[in-house]
Structure formats: C-alpha cells, structure tokens
Amino acid sequence: MFxxxxxxxxxxxxxxxxxxxxxxxxxxxxxxxxxxxxxxxCDDDGWIPDFFGLFGGDEKKYFPAVIEYKPSLPTExxxxxxxxxxxxxxxxxxxxxxCIYGSFYEEPYQIEFLxxxxxxxxxxxxxxxxxxVVKESLKYRFDLRGxx
Numbered sequence: 001m002f003x004x005x006x007x008x009x010x011x012x013x014x015x016x017x018x019x020x021x022x023x024x025x026x027x028x029x030x031x032x033x034x035x036x037x038x039x040x041x042c043d044d045d046g047w048i049p050d051f052f053g054l055f056g057g058d059e060k061k062y063f064p065a066v067i068e069y070k071p072s073l074p075t076e077x078x079x080x081x082x083x084x085x086x087x088x089x090x091x092x093x094x095x096x097x098x099c100i101y102g103s104f105y106e107e108p109y110q111i112e113f114l115x116x117x118x119x120x121x122x123x124x125x126x127x128x129x130x131x132x133v134v135k136e137s138l139k140y141r142f143d144l145r146g147x148x
Contacts, residue, residue, distance in 0.1 A: 021104045024137040031056045065096040086116040109134040
C-alpha cells in the first residue's frame with residue numbers, strides 16, 4: 001500500500017490525491033457544494049468526515065450530507081465503526097451520511113456509495129460517479145495553478 005500524497009486543489013491541501021480527485025469529481029458532476037474536513041463535525045476521538053456537502057435538489061431545496069471517502073470498499077470492522085459515527089451525526093443534525101468508495105485508477109472507473117438510512121448503512125453500493133466523470137477528473141493538473 002502506498003502512503004497518501006498531500007495534494008492541493010482550489011487552494012486546499014487534501015491529505016491524499018484520491019480525496020482531491022473526489023472534490024474534483026464533485027465539481028465535474030455539479031450539483032454539490034462541498035467543504036473539506038469540516039472541523040465543526042469533529043467527534044470525541046478526533047475523527048472528522050472527509051466532506052460536508054450540500055446537494056442541490058428540486059425547487060431550490062438542498063440536502064446536507066456528510067461524506068467519508070475510501071479508495072476501496074472498507075472492511076466490516078471499519079463500516080461498523082463508521083455506522084456508529086454516522087448515527088451520532090444523523091441523530092444530531094439530520095444529515096444524509098454517505099461512505100463513498102472506489103479507485104480512480106482501476107477499472108471499472110466508477111465510485112460507489114453506501115448511505116445511512118434509519119440508523120443502518122444501506123449496503124447496496126449504488127454508483128455515484130460513472131466512468132466519464134472519473135476520467136474527466138483524472139485530466140485535472142493538480143501540479144499547476146489556474147488550470148481546470
């Protein structure tokens with residue numbers, strides 16, 4: 001396994017290039033305003049979700065979401081721990097909670113997600129970003145300023 005490479009995107013230094021690619025994919029897909037590592041959601045043991053987002057909906061309604069990203073499907077042990085964290089957030093704020101996962105570098109180029117619903121993680125693994133969004137996100141030059 002490789003160590004994460006801190007990567008800058010939009011003036012924010014992400015802990016890994018994969019997290020920066022998730023932010024880029026949100027921008028390519030559109031319809032989501034995001035905030036990286038929202039400190040105000042830090043829990044008692046120091047865990048902070050990767051993203052807080054507002055999904056645009058019909059009639060100018062927005063759906064707040066807490067989003068955790070992993071480069072592959074997390075283990076059952078991790079998912080159980082994440083489920084407890086998501087329950088706290090969901091109970092306190094009534095936010096949608098999502099764990100998104102998948103590699104930007106391996107076929108099939110798609111990022112899937114699990115959602116918290118009624119206190120349980122929905123483990124259907126629906127697709128969040130399809131191949132065209134992933135490939136467009138990979139074209140971004142993170143090493144250059146002002147390039148889109």
